[in-house]
Amino acid sequence: MPARPSRTNAALSALTVLLGTVAAGVPASADGSGDTGGGRPPRSTDGSIGIQLLEATAGRADDPRAHVYVIDHLNPGARMTRRFAVTNTSRSPQQIALSVGPAEIRGNEFVPAADPDANELPEWVTVNRASVLVPPQSSIELRAAVAIPPRASRGERYGAIWAAVASRHKGEPAGTVEKIHRVGIRLYLDIGPGGDPPSDFEISQLVPGRTEEGDPVVRATVRNTGERALDMGGKLWLSDGPGGLSAGPFPVQVGTTVAIGGTADVRVPLDRQLPNGPWQARVRLESGRIHREVTGTLTFPEARGTWGPPALLDGRTRWVLIAGGVALLVVAVLLVVLARRSRTHDRRPPRRQREPVHR
Structure with missing residues (x-):
């Protein structure tokens, strides 16, 4: 029903x-x-x-x-x-x-x-x-x-x-x-036959900027990694700003639809009175029942109509460190295994050559 x-x-x-x-x-x-x-x-x-x-x-x-x-x-x-x-x-x-x-x-x-x-x-x-x-x-x-x-x-x-x-x-x-x-x-x-194809997306980047009118804005880049189109919504929070300021939540601009396999920029307009930062930003985007969230540090540029450097996403930093640690561990294990094999090979007595049999 x-x-x-x-x-x-x-x-x-x-x-x-x-x-x-x-x-x-x-x-x-x-x-x-x-x-x-x-x-x-x-x-x-x-x-x-x-x-x-x-x-x-x-x-x-x-x-x-x-x-x-x-x-x-x-x-x-x-x-x-x-x-x-x-x-x-x-x-x-x-x-x-x-x-x-x-x-x-x-x-x-x-x-x-x-x-x-x-x-x-x-x-x-x-x-x-x-x-x-x-x-x-x-x-x-x-x-x-x-x-x-x-x-x-x-x-x-x-x-x-x-x-x-x-x-x-x-x-x-x-x-x-x-x-x-x-x-x-x-x-x-x-x-199509079978069940509903999966829906999913990832937030790959957060970029602070200013509009031509001078208002601060955050641009979140979304990539559709699922098999259904997405309609993006969500909110942004700012914390740990100058003097310990916090602000938000700020709603994202609605109307962005991301095609299957597509990429889109979702914008969050902010209050003109906000200081440049730095700020700790938390963005939660959603499409239906699919939710994704990232956090990072960003600073708004001074000039109008410009974009600042992308925020360093905290979650991505942790995964990069974890992946790097795992890679180093794998390399270390391989080096130990190769060293042991080399020492074992050196300890083996040389093979005796069989003397020829004279008849």
Whole structure:
């Protein structure tokens, strides 16, 4: 049985888009772009529409991403359904169109695919209503069905369930170009026999810097070492600063998606009032239920728009010392073994040569 999301996760999963004549800041337009959870647009007195996932796979009840996005592994021939809701908080009824489209990871962002036939998800995922009229201050529950063909090839596909409304400025005549505002629920569907492929990542570097405006920032380099795409989140803490200062936690900038085998930089913006350091930094990054943490010493540069030297990561230093110690021990053992063999060989009496037999 699918697990219902908590109130906190449900609140996080509600994605909104402006209605009315104010279109500034809306991450959706008639060119096919749209918001699939990468940010939160500004509020409007005219209201908004939203789309929210209502259930997750029972096996992913402890995965925060699975309460916001449809993240599953399915064998060829498998079927499943997911409940979701569309919401209208405006003062008038809204005709909301529902559709499914492919997506891709481009520039470490989850974006609609430029090619409408980029993958098979529009054929495999269907919504029980193509359009729904939602009354003011109301929500309507819908259902998406997923049917994987028996001969589907292995691999992870990306897409989105879209909720869209069309609008034009007041006073514009009929027939003018309408703006299509839409929001979506991301789809991460991995297809193949067997179980869910592993997800994992490593943090390879922490670099302190300053933006062009002079604000301190930390850049964490993440490498996806697993077999599923990742959506990065997390926090940074600073301690042992000048005068024993501590600061944080500071949340990372959301919206970074790391493709399978890919590398991405995750940034943590900080308070401009922070001294340069040195600081003891602790960064905890996560994607769903996968967590990784590193600590190290860093100092922010003075000049704007520059990066300082990478932090020396404590965990990496310990492992380097351990590996070096093990290597030295192995070399020492080999030298002792070779020395003993040499001494044993020197102590052996010389072989007697057999005298020839004369007949």
